[in-house]
Amino acid sequence: MENKSKACPEVxxxxxxxxxxxSTLRAGERGVVAGMQxxxxxxxxxxxxxxxxxxxxxxxxNYGRGPLIARVRDARIALGRGEAGKIYVHRGSQ
Amino acid sequence: xxxxxxxxxxxTSVTExxxxxxxxxxxxxxxxxxxxSTVFNLLTGLNQHVGNWPGKTVERKEGAFTHDGATYRLxxxxxxxxxxxxxxxxxxxxxxxxxxxxxxxxxMVDAAILERSLYLVAELLPLxxxxxxxxxxxxxxxxxxxxxxPEVLEAALGAKVVPMVASKNIGVRELVAAIGEVARGDYxxxxxLPEIRADHREVLAxxxxxxxxxxxxxxxxxxxxxKLLEGDRKVTEMMQECLPEERWQDVHDVLRAHDDxxxxxxxxxxxxxxxxxxxxxxxxxxGRIGLTERLDRWATHPLWGLGILAGILGLAFWLTYTIGAPxxxxxxxxxxxxxxxxxxxxxxxxxxxxQGLVVDGIIGGVGTVVTFLPILxxxxxxxxxxxDTGYMARAAYVMDGFMHLMGLHGKSFxxxxxxxxxxxxxxxxxxxxxxxxxxxxxxxxxxxxPCVARMTVIAFLAPAFFGSAATLxxxxxxxxxLVVLALSGVLINKTVFRGERAGFIMELPLYHLPNWxxxxxxxxxxxxxxxxxxxxxILVVSVVVWALSVLPGGEVETSFLAAVGRWLEPVxxxxxxxxxxxxxLLTSFxxxxxxxxxxxxxxxxxxxxxxxxxxxTTISVPTALAFLVVQMxxxxxxxxxxxxxxxxxxxxxxxxxxxxxxxxxxxVGTGVYWLATFGGL
Numbered sequence: 001m002e003n004k005s006k007a008c009p010e011v012x013x014x015x016x017x018x019x020x021x022x023s024t025l026r027a028g029e030r031g032v033v034a035g036m037q038x039x040x041x042x043x044x045x046x047x048x049x050x051x052x053x054x055x056x057x058x059x060x061x062n063y064g065r066g067p068l069i070a071r072v073r074d075a076r077i078a079l080g081r082g083e084a085g086k087i088y089v090h091r092g093s094q
Numbered sequence: 095x096x097x098x099x100x101x102x103x104x105x106t107s108v109t110e111x112x113x114x115x116x117x118x119x120x121x122x123x124x125x126x127x128x129x130x131s132t133v134f135n136l137l138t139g140l141n142q143h144v145g146n147w148p149g150k151t152v153e154r155k156e157g158a159f160t161h162d163g164a165t166y167r168l169x170x171x172x173x174x175x176x177x178x179x180x181x182x183x184x185x186x187x188x189x190x191x192x193x194x195x196x197x198x199x200x201x202m203v204d205a206a207i208l209e210r211s212l213y214l215v216a217e218l219l220p221l222x223x224x225x226x227x228x229x230x231x232x233x234x235x236x237x238x239x240x241x242x243x244p245e246v247l248e249a250a251l252g253a254k255v256v257p258m259v260a261s262k263n264i265g266v267r268e269l270v271a272a273i274g275e276v277a278r279g280d281y282x283x284x285x286x287l288p289e290i291r292a293d294h295r296e297v298l299a300x301x302x303x304x305x306x307x308x309x310x311x312x313x314x315x316x317x318x319x320x321k322l323l324e325g326d327r328k329v330t331e332m333m334q335e336c337l338p339e340e341r342w343q344d345v346h347d348v349l350r351a352h353d354d355x356x357x358x359x360x361x362x363x364x365x366x367x368x369x370x371x372x373x374x375x376x377x378x379x380x381g382r383i384g385l386t387e388r389l390d391r392w393a394t395h396p397l398w399g400l401g402i403l404a405g406i407l408g409l410a411f412w413l414t415y416t417i418g419a420p421x422x423x424x425x426x427x428x429x430x431x432x433x434x435x436x437x438x439x440x441x442x443x444x445x446x447x448x449q450g451l452v453v454d455g456i457i458g459g460v461g462t463v464v465t466f467l468p469i470l471x472x473x474x475x476x477x478x479x480x481x482d483t484g485y486m487a488r489a490a491y492v493m494d495g496f497m498h499l500m501g502l503h504g505k506s507f508x509x510x511x512x513x514x515x516x517x518x519x520x521x522x523x524x525x526x527x528x529x530x531x532x533x534x535x536x537x538x539x540x541x542x543x544p545c546v547a548r549m550t551v552i553a554f555l556a557p558a559f560f561g562s563a564a565t566l567x568x569x570x571x572x573x574x575x576l577v578v579l580a581l582s583g584v585l586i587n588k589t590v591f592r593g594e595r596a597g598f599i600m601e602l603p604l605y606h607l608p609n610w611x612x613x614x615x616x617x618x619x620x621x622x623x624x625x626x627x628x629x630x631x632i633l634v635v636s637v638v639v640w641a642l643s644v645l646p647g648g649e650v651e652t653s654f655l656a657a658v659g660r661w662l663e664p665v666x667x668x669x670x671x672x673x674x675x676x677x678x679l680l681t682s683f684x685x686x687x688x689x690x691x692x693x694x695x696x697x698x699x700x701x702x703x704x705x706x707x708x709x710x711t712t713i714s715v716p717t718a719l720a721f722l723v724v725q726m727x728x729x730x731x732x733x734x735x736x737x738x739x740x741x742x743x744x745x746x747x748x749x750x751x752x753x754x755x756x757x758x759x760x761x762v763g764t765g766v767y768w769l770a771t772f773g774g775l
Contacts, residue, residue, distance in 0.1 A: 035357075036357065038597070040325045040327075040356065041180055041597070042597045042599070043356055043357065044176065044178050044180050044324075044356065045175070045180060045597070045599055046599065047176075047356065047357060047360035048175035048176035048178070048213055048360070049175060049210070049599060049601060050209070050210045050213075050364075052357060052360050052361045052364050053357065053361060054361070055364070060387070060390075061390070061394060063396055065495075066396060066494060066495045067491060067494045067495070067504065067598060069390070069394060069491070069602065072210075073207070073209040073210040073364075074206065074207045074208070074209060074210065074238075075207045075210045075601055076386070076390075076601065076602040076603075077599065077600070077601055077602070078394075078487070078490075078491045078494075078504070078598070078599070078600050078601075078602050079598065079599050080494060080503060080504075080597065080598030080599070082597070082598075083597050083598055083599050
């Protein structure tokens with residue numbers, strides 16, 4: 001999964017700041033969005049569906065492969081594994 | 095004459111000023127799945143018109159209602175999550191509000207997902223038109239444990255808030271009263287507008303200063319500045335054209351230095367939403383496990399989910415064949431047969447050509463349309479039901495992995511599934527896919543989904559040829575078409591598009607009980623559209639085919655049609671097709687079900703039962719199998735081709751699609767013919 005998009009992530013997703021891709025969270029685990037990657041189109045859809053830095057996310061379903069389901073701002077959002085890998089979160093709730 | 099006319103017009107406009115006959119323009123906005131269409135149907139009833147937005151392939155619904163002596167024109171805007179130009183829907187919604195300046199914008203929001211659904215309201219308010227918030231699904235929010243105080247929310251927003259349960263017709267009267275109040279200017283509308291996140295306020299001010307005085311009417315200047323910062327494609331293009339070269343360069347430099355501003359703008363909106371709802375909403379203490387979560391443990395499970403989906407698809411087929419097929423027979427015997435007998439008696443003394451035209455040509459065509467309806471109605475109803483209950487999104491979710499194999503994502507499943515009803519909505523349904531690439535591939539593959547019309551042909555021919563094995567053959571044909579579809583997807587994806595697949599991100603709405611009114615209206619509108627558009631075409635073709643088959647000499651064997659069929663016969667010989675089968679395929683291009691009508695005319699039977707027996711005795715088993723295969727994979731009907739051209743906006747792509755299907759159907763058909771021949775069938 002190479003990232004061809006030009007837009008910068010809100011917070012550089014370096015391992016140093018402790019954020020991990022949303023796709024690594026197991027079902028039932030919570031996190032707080034640290035930043036997102038992607039082109040304008042994908043970022044636009046992520047934000048309008050509720051993902052912005054600071055938003056609390058709960059992973060509802062994640063079987064380790066294929067798409068997953070996350071709960072953000074009371075809505076259930078299905079994401080492809082690749083898309084979920086572009087959302088970086090800090091583990092645990094605020 | 096013209097003077098009198100002018101006076102009359104002026105009189106009307108005077109009355110309009112009086113307000114007695116004024117038509118108030120109301121726009122209905124909202125994110126998908128907030129019950130927008132339920133509200134639209136409740137307000138307008140059958141008094142609505144369904145069409146397309148000009149130059150777009152997005153459905154446009156408009157209706158009217160009266161209240162307190164005033165007439166209201168209600169326009170249903172496309173359901174969108176935001177108003178940034180990511181797809182045609184968002185552009186349509188915002189252009190309508192900016193250009194048509196509706197007197198009132200009703201923004202439907204979902205009370206159970208209040209925070210997220212107010213995002214669109216945050217985008218609507220800066221456009222200037224007065225907004226009323228329809229706070230729908232209050233019952234669901236209560237079930238989920240939310241306590242919402244609408245008055246507090248109204249005070250915070252500075253805009254009218256109407257609590258509603260549209261599915262139970264609660265709050266609709268209050269909404270109408272609120273629309274009247276706001277339209278008359280009796281409500282003190284003073285909305286608090288969202289602001290960009292603090293760290294980007296200075297940049298926004300700088301851009302607004304740079305574009306000041308250069309923003310074309312009727313776009314609000316501050317809105318344009320904000321959309322520039324968000325990197326909105328359309329607004330960026332517009333301003334690049336409007337600004338002087340150097341000024342644009344300055345704007346461009348500022349934007350480049352802040353290309354992360356999109357997230358700051360969105361964060362600002364959610365910050366504003368947080369302030370609006372803080373006092374008005376009490377959240378449930380612990381996350382409870384609702385019905386949706388419990389159902390989704392099964393419906394979205396990688397294994398059980400697929401099983402459930404297969405079960406639902408099976409049920410749809412079962413319904414079609416156990417309810418639809420007998421209904422078709424009844425209609426065929428009593429309505430079509432009765433009509434043919436009646437006209438036969440009436441025209442007993444008329445010339446033979448007129449009898450032929452009416453009984454064989456016209457009634458034959460009408461019969462095809464009429465008998466096609468039961469199956470279409472069942473499919474539209476099943477689709478409407480799946481969509482309305484919220485299951486459709488789960489189908490997309492569980493199919494994501496499989497669609498991935500074809501370089502598509504789960505969202506393509508929905509339009510392709512629509513293809514089982516008819517390829518035309520499948521092609522049109524591909525509009526839900528954002529990436530042009532994935533959309534093109536979905537459109538390309540849609541004609542390979544066995545549509546009702548093709549299945550009708552198979553369902554008619556298979557029993558004639560294969561007796562008790564007909565069901566098996568029908569399923570086999572469906573499976574074959576889907577395998578060819580999957581392989582074609584892989585092939586095209588590997589050769590034509592050698593790229594990444596589009597992003598998959600979508601909402602899984604809460605499950606809810608179906609609204610029969612909404613589904614009923616949907617079935618009615620789609621069926622009506624079919625009768626109007628496709629029906630006319632089928633009728634015309636029936637008459638033309640009949641005419642071609644009797645002209646010039648009155649005999650089928652010496653007709654124009656036979657000449658074309660004979661000329662093409664060498665190609666068909668590969669599979670044992672004679673000219674009549676070739677002619678039948680030719681007419682299927684106009685509409686699939688015409689194949690049978692054509693065979694009926696060419697074999698001179700007219701009665702369908704007689705035709706089946708005759709076909710079984712004249713055609714060999716390998717040829718019959720090959721004919722069914724070609725029917726399944728052949729070039730789609732002309733209506734599908736027309737929408738493929740419309741959606742891809744490219745004749746080159748359309749012809750490539752047709753050529754591909756032609757080659758594939760002939761290759762697979764020939765393969766099956768030779769396999770069956772050597773297999774000793």
